Amino acid sequence: MSEHAQSGDPNGTLPRHYLKPCLLLLLAEGPSHGYELLEQVRRMGIKGAEPGGLYRYLRAMEKEEMVSSWWEPSQAGPARRTYVLTEHGRGGLHDSVQSLRDVREILVSLLDRFDTLPTRAASGSRP
């Protein structure tokens, strides 16, 4: 944001901002490892997610004890670090989701407000 107002996500994908709730949700659905999480997160709409940030983020969450992990050998390819949600992480997910609900509401009202704009500005949704 700031200096060049232009820069925001160009495609219309969910800002990387929501990486955290996504990861927590994914891990609430079951243990997983970085690479897989990366793909799932991308499939969820965070197209801009990239390995660097994701691995770092996972590590940071572990430091906060939202998740815990261990190495696990795999048949095919190098060992993986498997992550599971901790109890604390479950609480974090809950909080995140609450925030997201608030965001959704604001978003919805903002969008509604746009749709009821008097004139041509709302052309995308008018006959």
Added chain:
Amino acid sequence: MSEHAQSGDPNGTLPRHYLKPCLLLLLAEGPSHGYELLEQVRRMGIKGAEPGGLYRYLRAMEKEEMVSSWWEPSQAGPARRTYVLTEHGRGGLHDSVQSLRDVREILVSLLDRFDTLPTRAASGSRP
């Protein structure tokens, strides 16, 4: 985000990320000046909005010709800089809103996904 997963907006307010669409929408509703926009933006849910960023942002948008502005004397207090949306800004609003719609959709599906989580994780929304 990243390094310390804790840091994100704590309250659950709309990330300042959405400052741009908010400002464009507000200005699509009519001309306004910085101070007033700041308050409106805050009322819309972006509690974390602060003067510094907002004024800078307005200036940046003007450089991109999304808005244009001029000084206007006021009875009470110092002169204000009044901003109006340009045609180009109207287009920008349109694009922003399209992105926001996408975000909303992802958000909604993410939230649904949370609500259908098997066990206790979804305690906040189950009987």
Added chain:
DNA sequence: CGCCTATAGATGTAATATGCATCTATCCGA
């Protein structure tokens, strides 16, 4: 008038976050 306060707006800067490229290591199959 001289001073104080509230309103408006502009800037500087340190701390953080992100994006991107790169690096290591392991396994598989040819």
Added chain:
DNA sequence: TCGGATAGATGCATATTACATCTATAGGCG
């Protein structure tokens, strides 16, 4: 044993943010 795919980790240059500070003007007041 070499090359490719899988996994994960890291370094570093930019971007972004939050905060504090600074200027300027109008209005009220003693």
